Amino acid sequence: MSALWWLVLLAIVILVVVAVGGLLAIRARRSGSVLAARPSDRSDR
Amino acid sequence: MNLVRASELIGLPVVSIASGEALADVRDVVYDGESHRLVGFTLNKRGLLAGRMKHPLAAGSVAAIGADAVMIDTDSAVTDSGDAPTGLDDLGSARPVLGNRVLSADGSDLGEVVAVIVATGDRPRAVGYELKAHGRADTAFVPSSKRMAVSGENLVLPAEATAFVHYDLAGFGAAIGSYPSSEQENEDVDGHIHQR
Amino acid sequence: MSMDTFTNVERRPVIAADSAESIGSVQGFVLDVGGRQIEAIHVDGRGKRANLLPWASVSAFGADAVMAAPGATASTVELDHQKAAVSGDVSLIGARVLSVDGRERGTVTDAEFDTATGAILRAITDEGPVEANRFRSLGSYALVVSDPGPGEQRTTEQTGREPAPERR
Numbered sequence: 018m019s020a021l022w023w024l025v026l027l028a029i030v031i032l033v034v035v036a037v038g039g040l041l042a043i044r045a046r047r048s049g050s051v052l053a054a055r056p057s058d059r060s061d062r
Numbered sequence: 063m064n065l066v067r068a069s070e071l072i073g074l075p076v077v078s079i080a081s082g083e084a085l086a087d088v089r090d091v092v093y094d095g096e097s098h099r100l101v102g103f104t105l106n107k108r109g110l111l112a113g114r115m116k117h118p119l120a121a122g123s124v125a126a127i128g129a130d131a132v133m134i135d136t137d138s139a140v141t142d143s144g145d146a147p148t149g150l151d152d153l154g155s156a157r158p159v160l161g162n163r164v165l166s167a168d169g170s171d172l173g174e175v176v177a178v179i180v181a182t183g184d185r186p187r188a189v190g191y192e193l194k195a196h197g198r199a200d201t202a203f204v205p206s207s208k209r210m211a212v213s214g215e216n217l218v219l220p221a222e223a224t225a226f227v228h229y230d231l232a233g234f235g236a237a238i239g240s241y242p243s244s245e246q247e248n249e250d251v252d253g254h255i256h257q258r
Numbered sequence: 259m260s261m262d263t264f265t266n267v268e269r270r271p272v273i274a275a276d277s278a279e280s281i282g283s284v285q286g287f288v289l290d291v292g293g294r295q296i297e298a299i300h301v302d303g304r305g306k307r308a309n310l311l312p313w314a315s316v317s318a319f320g321a322d323a324v325m326a327a328p329g330a331t332a333s334t335v336e337l338d339h340q341k342a343a344v345s346g347d348v349s350l351i352g353a354r355v356l357s358v359d360g361r362e363r364g365t366v367t368d369a370e371f372d373t374a375t376g377a378i379l380r381a382i383t384d385e386g387p388v389e390a391n392r393f394r395s396l397g398s399y400a401l402v403v404s405d406p407g408p409g410e411q412r413t414t415e416q417t418g419r420e421p422a423p424e425r426r
Contacts, residue, residue, distance in 0.1 A: 046113065047106050049088065051068040051178045052156035053095035053212045075399065079358055081291065082348075082397025128360020133402075 065189065065235050066129070068093070068178040069160065076105065076119060076140060077131045084108055085140050086115050088132060092156055093178070093188040098206045100186040103132065105140060115140065127182040157214025164193050167221045175217055176201055179234070190234060191217065193227075202227045203234035261379055262319070264351055264369045272301045275317055276328035282309060284324060288343040289378065293350060293396030296376035299324065300344055301332055308335050308344040319373035347398045355383050356400035363388075366401060 068091040075084040086105035093100045102124075105115040123139035124132060134140065164172040173195035181189045190205040204227050209220035228234040264287070272281045282301030288310060290297055298310040315330035335341050342348040355363040364385035371378050378390045381401065394402040 043111055047087075047089070049072040049090040049104065049106070050158045051072075051160050052090050052092045053159050053214070054092050054101050054156040055095050074360075077356060077360075077399055077402065078397070079394050079402050082293075082356075082395035082400050082402045084397075084399035126359040128357065130362040131356055131360040131400075133356075133358055133360045 064129075064182050065179050065231065066127075066182060067192065068180045068188065071103070071127065071132065071180070075108070075131050076103075076134060078134055078137045078139075079125060080136045083137065084131075085134075085137060086119070089114055090156075091178070091180070092118070093180070095157075095212045096208060098188040098208075100180060100188065117141075121186055124186070127180075127186060157212070159191075159212055159214070159217070162212060162215060162217045164191075164217045164219060166219050166224055171196070172219065172224075173198070173202075179203065179231070192231075200229055202229050203231060204228075205234070260373050261370050262321075262373050263382075264371070265367075267319075267324075270322070270324055272299065272311060272324040272326060274328075274330065275325045281311065281326055281332055286343065286346075286349065288340050289348075289350060289396055291339060291395055291397075293393045293401055294378050294390045296371060296378070298333075298340070305345065306335065309333070310335060310340060310344075313376040316376070319376075342398060348396060350378070350381060350396060350401065353381075353396065353401040354399065355381070355385070355388065356402050358394060358402060358404055363403065 071088050071091050074088045076086040076088065077084050085108070087108055088103045089106045090104040091100070092102055092104065100121040102118050102120040102122075104118045107113060107115055117140060119132070119134070119140050123134055125135050126133040159175055159178055162175045164175060166172055173193045175191050176194045177192035178188050179190040179192060181187060188206050190203050193202045193204060195202065204219060204223050207220060207223060210223065211218045267284050270284045272283055273279070274281055282303075284299055284301065286300040287296050288298040288300065289295065296313050298312045299316070300308055301311045302309040309332035311324075311326055311330065311332050315327050316324060317327040317330075318325040335344050339348065350366055350369050353366045355366060357363050364383040366381045366383050366388075368382040369378055370380050370382070378393070380390055381388045381393075388401075388403050392404045392406065394404055396402075
């Protein structure tokens with residue numbers, strides 16, 4: 018196969034990785050947690 | 063009043079009783095580490111790729127917390143661009159609780175926090191913690207009290223709390239009534255623990 | 259009082275009483291935000307070109323045809339809730355039923371209405387009928403309903419996990 022085909026293949030692989038990574042990042046950004054707030058935050062240090 | 067794990071509330075839709083519209087999804091569940099009252103929720107916009115919403119939802123604006131949705135009376139509870147509700151304006155000081163190490167007052171490692179148990183109802187609050195001890199398959203429940211300190215890394219149990227550890231949620235629910243809850247302590251002048 | 263159901267009247271012809279011409283057929287309904295009253299019948303077209311016949315212009319909701327009052331004309335969609343109804347975003351049929359305490363109570367499969375007044379009488383769901391006086395709102399997410407009377411109160415948790423104990 019010519020070098021051009023390898024380049025196209027590489028580009029496709031990179032695109033897929035970026036897309037999956039982006040989706041995972043967005044999902045991680047949306048994921049929440051359970052937080053304890055301390056309105057009287059003064060004596061905890 | 064029902065007991066639910068706080069993490070089960072994450073992702074629930076926030077639905078307006080006035081319009082039947084879902085306005086947001088629950089992102090973080092925030093409670094007061096000292097009084098254990100539920101402070102409120104931070105929110106995500108609806109939709110898989112949508113980001114977070116600027117304004118949190120204060121517990122006082124919540125009409126009901128159910129298994130399938132958090133209900134609010136009117137849309138304005140989450141759409142108003144007014145001041146952030148009390149207790150939710152300084153989330154910088156809120157620390158994640160799940161995964162915290164559980165230490166007894168005498169310094170022994172009891173395991174880690176795997177869940178915060180929230181009692182829904184008129185005055186929703188965190189009534190206890192679910193713990194997983196190292197090397198144990200099951201989990202334990204311990205009621206919350208004002209004497210507990212949670213730092214985001216450690217949860218320190220007062221000595222008396224160790225006696226109230228239950229290994230099933232049903233027994234825990236029955237036992238909360240007999241344990242001096244954080245709410246009752248708040249009503250006490252000096253908040254001392256009643257001995258049984 | 260005579261009543262009919264949404265699924266039963268689907269595609270029923272809508273005829274102008276004065277000219278005897280067809281205006282369209284029953285495609286759907288535009289309800290008020292409470293979901294208790296038919297405001298208009300979606301008789302023809304889709305999207306922006308949808309035509310609505312206001313309920314006030316219905317002279318008779320018959321068993322075989324809906325008769326439009328003399329001089330009545332179908333109007334186009336203007337308001338947001340009309341657009342939402344025509345596009346199917348807000349529809350009583352298929353709506354998720356959500357109680358005010360935040361629990362899902364099934365899906366609406368049909369609805370009964372008073373053919374004289376256009377008032378919704380009750381929704382039929384896969385978990386039983388819900389009287390219209392329990393409706394709080396109908397939106398794109400759900401039909402929000404008040405809790406039933408003490409006799410019908412259900413206590414089972416529906417999360418499929420450990421049953422949560424009631425605290426007294």
